[in-house]
Amino acid sequence: MYDWAELRHFRYLLAILERQGFRAAAEHLHTAQPNLSVQARQFQENASIRLFQKMKSGRIRPTETGTAFISLARLLLDTRDEVIDALISIERGEISTVRFGCAPLVDQNLFRGFCDLHKEILPDCSIRKTHADPAQLADEVESGTVDAAIVTLPIRRPDLRVEEIRTDRLVACLRRDNPLARKAALDPVDLQENLAVLYHPVRHPDAHELLLEMLAKTGVKVEEYSVASHPSEMQMLVKEGYGFTLIREGTPLDSELTTRPIAGVDWNVNTAVVYHKQRHPKTVPLLIKKLKRQSRSEAKVGGPMGSSATPQITSIRKPPRSTSSEPIQLPLLRERTENSRDDAQ
Numbered sequence: 001m002y003d004w005a006e007l008r009h010f011r012y013l014l015a016i017l018e019r020q021g022f023r024a025a026a027e028h029l030h031t032a033q034p035n036l037s038v039q040a041r042q043f044q045e046n047a048s049i050r051l052f053q054k055m056k057s058g059r060i061r062p063t064e065t066g067t068a069f070i071s072l073a074r075l076l077l078d079t080r081d082e083v084i085d086a087l088i089s090i091e092r093g094e095i096s097t098v099r100f101g102c103a104p105l106v107d108q109n110l111f112r113g114f115c116d117l118h119k120e121i122l123p124d125c126s127i128r129k130t131h132a133d134p135a136q137l138a139d140e141v142e143s144g145t146v147d148a149a150i151v152t153l154p155i156r157r158p159d160l161r162v163e164e165i166r167t168d169r170l171v172a173c174l175r176r177d178n179p180l181a182r183k184a185a186l187d188p189v190d191l192q193e194n195l196a197v198l199y200h201p202v203r204h205p206d207a208h209e210l211l212l213e214m215l216a217k218t219g220v221k222v223e224e225y226s227v228a229s230h231p232s233e234m235q236m237l238v239k240e241g242y243g244f245t246l247i248r249e250g251t252p253l254d255s256e257l258t259t260r261p262i263a264g265v266d267w268n269v270n271t272a273v274v275y276h277k278q279r280h281p282k283t284v285p286l287l288i289k290k291l292k293r294q295s296r297s298e299a300k301v302g303g304p305m306g307s308s309a310t311p312q313i314t315s316i317r318k319p320p321r322s323t324s325s326e327p328i329q330l331p332l333l334r335e336r337t338e339n340s341r342d343d344a345q
Contacts, residue, residue, distance in 0.1 A: 002047075007080055009043040010073040012036055013051060017070050020059045082285045086121075089282040095122060098281050101130040101137040101149030104230050105199065106271055107248070110166065110295075111150050114273070117290045121283055133203040141274055148275040148284045154206045155274055163273045163288045166295050168248040170267040171259040173238055185263040188218035195220065196243025197234050200227040211246075218265060 015025035016036065026033040044051055051066035062070065089095055098118060102111040115127050130137070130146055137149040138157050155162055172186050172195070180190055195215070201208040215222060226242045228234045238245050239256055247259065248269055273291070275284050 004046050005043065007077070009039055010076055012039045013043060014070060014073040014077070016040060016060065017052060017062050017066055020061070022060075079286070079289065082282070086282040086286055090122065095125055095281045095283060097126040097128060098283070099128045099130060099145065099147045101132060101140065101146045101151075103134045103137060103149070103151040103204075104131065105152045105204075105269070106150045107166075110271065110291075113294060114150060114287065114291055117294070118283060118287055120290075121287065134207075135204065138274060141276055144276070144279055147281050148273055148287075150271060150273050152204070152207060153270040153272050154210065155272065156206065157274070159277055160274045161277050163275075163292075164270055165273055165288065165292055166271040168250075168269045168271070169261075170246045170269055171249045171261050172244050173247045173251075173253070173257055173259050174244045175239065175241065176256055176258045181258050181260065183260060185261045187263050188215075188220055188265060191215070191218075191220045191244065191262070194244040195222055195246070196225045197237045197245040198222070198225050198227050199231075199234065200229050203229060214267060 012025070012029065012031075015028050016022060019025045019028060022033050022036055022040075026036050029036070040051075049065050050063050051069050052060040052062050054060055100111075100115060100118075102108070115129070118125065118127060130140065130149070132140070134151040134155060137146060137151055138155050138160060140146040141149055142157060142159055150165075153162070153164070172191065174181055174194070180186060180194070183190075198208070198211070212222065226237050228237055231247075234245050234247075235254060235257070237243070239254055246267070249259065249261075251259075253259065273284075273288050
């Protein structure tokens, strides 16, 4: 469609915009200024865009489109470098096996898609999968035991790159026969006596802390609750009447459970791919770009959460009376007050 656009056009124009002039850009690129002018003019004419204005001083000023071009051209050129790095690494035989991890609260369809996309790039590459809690996966990525992992946030590790790939809204999950299920939306106050099933705090301490802070902002204080080590266990506790929980909107539910939005708030769970900044298979950055594109193109993504063969459930104090809800993904959330994206899982 745009076969006339070549990478050199982006490199040339980026240099012109960043250095605010043709002479400085030509010196930086080691090319003749007239050649640079011709390339810049042809690109803008072919695309019917205007990237800069010439000032009286001889310097140039980016237009609004030109400002956007700077960011997008950098992205395009970075991707070019990543593609070449990956090809060189593949040619050298450096990517014969990859080890990918997934945390329990992550949409398993998303993880499967991540692995499938790598198979598209390298069909003969073996993929070794690891399932563990976010903190453990972060440790293993840091040590090199795992090459990349999909986890729920937050993850605070200076040696790891964290690429957020998806945001899902949190909704309250409760039993269908609970009187509050008659409401189109719950008020935060409805959670005070009913929110009583949480993902185990030890398995994701940072996320648990953020959750309690988020609830406290709406006046909800959770002191007594039951905990579980896996989303399937949380669903079971809700179904058995131990209380409400919070899950991703669109998560497939048991027939006895339902979900309701929470009025006046916009709470989200954020999912990211983490990998070591220095030591990682060169295919991973490209894989993340492909996954982000796929996630954007799929308006609705759903699928049952993975289940554990041997549930381990613990109770903290005495669970308050309650009723409630479904397969779950609770930690790793970020509060947003406006314009959040709803992705069904």
